[in-house]
Amino acid sequence: MRSKNKTKKPFKLIIIILVCVLAFYASKLLHAKKKIQKEEISEAGKIVIAPISTPTPIPIPSTSIVEEEATPKENVFRKVAFGYSIKGKPIEGYEIGSGDDCLFMFGSIHGNEMGTTDLLNKLVAEIRAKPNLVGEKMKLIVLPIANPDGYYDRTDKLNANLVNLNLNFATTDWQQYGGEGTFAGEKPFSEPESRVIKEIVEKYKPRRMISYHAKGGIVNPEYNHESSLALSLWYAEMTGYKYYGDGDWDFSGTATRWFKETTGNAALTVELSELLASDWEINRDALLELIS
Numbered sequence: 001m002r003s004k005n006k007t008k009k010p011f012k013l014i015i016i017i018l019v020c021v022l023a024f025y026a027s028k029l030l031h032a033k034k035k036i037q038k039e040e041i042s043e044a045g046k047i048v049i050a051p052i053s054t055p056t057p058i059p060i061p062s063t064s065i066v067e068e069e070a071t072p073k074e075n076v077f078r079k080v081a082f083g084y085s086i087k088g089k090p091i092e093g094y095e096i097g098s099g100d101d102c103l104f105m106f107g108s109i110h111g112n113e114m115g116t117t118d119l120l121n122k123l124v125a126e127i128r129a130k131p132n133l134v135g136e137k138m139k140l141i142v143l144p145i146a147n148p149d150g151y152y153d154r155t156d157k158l159n160a161n162l163v164n165l166n167l168n169f170a171t172t173d174w175q176q177y178g179g180e181g182t183f184a185g186e187k188p189f190s191e192p193e194s195r196v197i198k199e200i201v202e203k204y205k206p207r208r209m210i211s212y213h214a215k216g217g218i219v220n221p222e223y224n225h226e227s228s229l230a231l232s233l234w235y236a237e238m239t240g241y242k243y244y245g246d247g248d249w250d251f252s253g254t255a256t257r258w259f260k261e262t263t264g265n266a267a268l269t270v271e272l273s274e275l276l277a278s279d280w281e282i283n284r285d286a287l288l289e290l291i292s
């Protein structure tokens with residue numbers, strides 16, 4: 001019995017050791033599994049902060065365009081600051097259409113002739129409402145206030161330097177005092193406002209130019225100039241304004257004379273009936289036909 005016990009004892013011991021080892025490894029395994037599960041939970045519960053992507057900057061074009069309507073290419077409609085007055089007021093106008101046939105119209109070169117500004121603003125409003133009024137081949141440059149210092153700050157026709165701007169253009173007959181005795185400036189194009197008109201003509205190369213004034217209800221062409229005469233006769237017929245023909249009206253240093261002498265193209269002076277009347281209904285048909 002004893003010897004039998006003696007042989008069984010080490011065997012029992014081995015079994016016990018084996019069970020202990022197995023239990024040890026089993027507990028280790030269980031612990032490891034629990035640890036993995038814990039890490040998975042903590043990973044899932046984490047608040048992930050995504051890296052902030054840097055947006056691509058949108059390039060901003062540098063330009064003097066003040067406003068641009070979202071219209072198709074053929075219906076270009078831009079408000080443009082063409083320059084600045086002596087007192088720093090913007091000389092703003094409109095570039096409308098994308099054709100080659102440029103028509104340039106300006107008002108209030110004499111600041112107290114405010115109806116001319118109303119007329120051109122009404123034309124612009126009409127075009128804004130119906131862009132198709134402007135023909136595909138046309139480009140319009142509309143400058144409602146050529147002399148903003150005179151328009152806003154004075155009661156006479158002059159600019160802030162007391163110059164009659166419509167005598168400040170470099171014509172062959174330029175003189176320092178005009179027909180009415182008003183000052184034409186130190187020299188031709190001495191004034192920023194007349195230089196703006198010069199720059200518009202040089203840049204856009206208009207085929208026709210109309211200078212709006214008041215008062216009198218008359219139409220006056222440039223002298224000895226066939227295309228100016230034809231345009232004036234037509235405009236007088238369309239509006240009923242009195243036609244002042246060749247030689248009836250003579251001023252030196254005017255924008256229209258400079259335009260005719262420089263470009264050879266048709267230039268026309270229109271005097272509305274009153275200083276403050278837009279005469280829109282009188283001019284409407286002629287204007288809509290000119291821009292079509």
Ligand SMILES: [Zn+2]
Nearest residue numbers: 110113213214
């Ligand atoms: Zn005038």
